[in-house]
Amino acid sequence: MADSERPIVIVGASLGGAKAAEALREAGYRGGIVLIGEEHERPYERPPLSKGYLTGKDDREKIYVHPPQWYAEHDITLRLGTAVAAIDPAAHTVTLADDGQVGYHKLLLTTGSEPRRLPVPGAEQDGVLYLRRVDDSDRIKAALRPGARIAVIGAGWIGLEVAAAARTVGAEVTVLEALELPLLRVLGREVAQVFADLHRDHGVDLRFGVQVTELTGADGKVSGVKLGDGSEVAADAVVVGIGISPATALAEAAGLEVDNGIRTDQHLRTSDPDVYAAGDVANAHHPLFDRHIRVEHWANALNQPQTAARAMLGQPDAVYDRVPYFFTDAEWTPRQPNEPVASRDKLSMEYLGYVEPDGYDRVVFRGDVKANEFIAFWLKDGRVLAGMNMNVWDVTDPIRELIVSKRVVDADRLANPNIALGEV
Incomplete structure (x- = not known):
């Protein structure tokens, strides 16, 4: 079979993989598409796993990207519960763990990432939980109950979202x-302090500058977390959220260039011209920042596949240049249906831009930080690098324009809520 007659193969039946298949069909591609996933679940979105699905606000059906019949209706071969063992770029084949092979014309890797494991004694006991897949969310949900003692290791996005969900149910x-x-490396000291205050205000015991040395337990069940100073935190369950690592093993073994993810150009093409990558696993060259960046958030998995699909179909203008975006939300106070939630009792945040931990020289706040209704801007030499709106809406477009324009702004006007952002 000629390469051009082979299907496009997508490894990783995730949000990114499903969106790539969708984008290929929307672009008019009528050839074969094979979508291969290790999980037995059809492609689903991951943000609800630490938000609405975890708290019980959203039912399971809402997490899925497409209805079950969508794949057959669009002539997409969906192979679930199927692990990929190897990729041979020279032969244009994918070898499956059951020794089967699938040839490809173009290959897209949306293999995502995996949680970093906690490297201390006792970390393999029952009750030590990680969050990446829907089954993980189910296990954490079962542990969140009134009065339960939950220890969360890691104060990143996942850790804080789980902490908020746990407090909402009374744990x-x-x-x-x-x-x-x-979130110190992500937000910097000024804005990180806001998040610390907010979680403490809602009953979360935050302990910083601590070293976890062991997870204690009995009969194979975790019962506590031992710290470097010899103290111990009692726990009925321990949720570990210490970051994720891009799933690059297949790419490395295939000889693709790997550096903090699978390295790609702005078209999401890897070092092999017939292999592309998108989502968490892709360290892509971004034309706005003129550097490679890897973004571990939902928006990349949602939007990068559209660029990858068009690029695989030979469209030279397929360039991924969207400003990085992510969001988080949480509520702490149980309420009756239709009862409004005070701003101080909710966290609805959107972030646009990209800033290295030491890449800014000033943070400008606009609005009421104490009331939890504000926008924060990270500046370098008077230019806006990123903006974060907290419980303030319909401002992402002007924030994006400030970032993309790279113009020098007046910080006093930027901080003044009486001046429209478009006029700063």
Whole structure:
């Protein structure tokens, strides 16, 4: 079979994989599409696993990207519960764990990432939980109950979202973090402090600058977290959220260039011209920043596949240049249906832009930080690098324009809520 007659194969039946298949069909591609996934679940979105699905606000059906019949209706071969063992770029084949082979014309890797494991004694006991897949969310949900003692290791996005969900159901929550503030590497000290205050205000016991040395337990069941100072935090369950690592093993073994993810150009093409990558696993060259960046958030998995699909179909203008975006949301106060939630009791945040931990020289706040209704801007030499709106809506477009324009702004006007962002 000629390469051009082979299907496009997508490895990773995730949000990114499903969206790539959808984009190929929408672009008019009528050839074969094979979507291969290791999980037995059809492609689903991951944000609800630490948000609405975890808290019980959303039912399971809402997490899926497409209805079950969608794949057959669009002539997409969906192979679930199927692990990929190897890729041979020279032969244009994918070898499956059951020794089967699938030839490809173009290959897209949406293999995502995996949670980093906690490297301490006792970490393999029952009750030590990670969050990546829907079954993980089910296990954490079962552990969140009134009065339960939940220890969360890591004060990143996942850790804080789980902590908020646990407090909402009435669990006792202790968050353990090696750094001195939550989200410090992502947000910097000024905004990280806001998140620390907000979670403490809602009963989360935040402990910073701590070292986890052991998970204690009896009969194979975790019962606590031992710290470097010899103290111990009692726990009925321990949720570990210490970051994720891009799933690059297949790419490395295939000889693709790997550096903090699978390295791609702005078209999401890897070092092999017939292999592309998108989502968490892709370290893509971004034309706006003129550098490679890897973004571990939903928006990349949602939007990069559209660029990859068009690029695989030979469209030279297929360039991924969207400003990085992510969001988080949480509520702490149980309420009756239709009862409004005070701003201080909810966290609805959107973030646009890209800033290295030491890449800014000033943070400008606009709005009421104490009321939890504000926008924060990260600036370097008077230019906006990123903006975060907290419980303030319909501002992402002007924030994006400030970032993309790269123009020098007046910080006092930027901070003044009486001046429209478009006029700063």
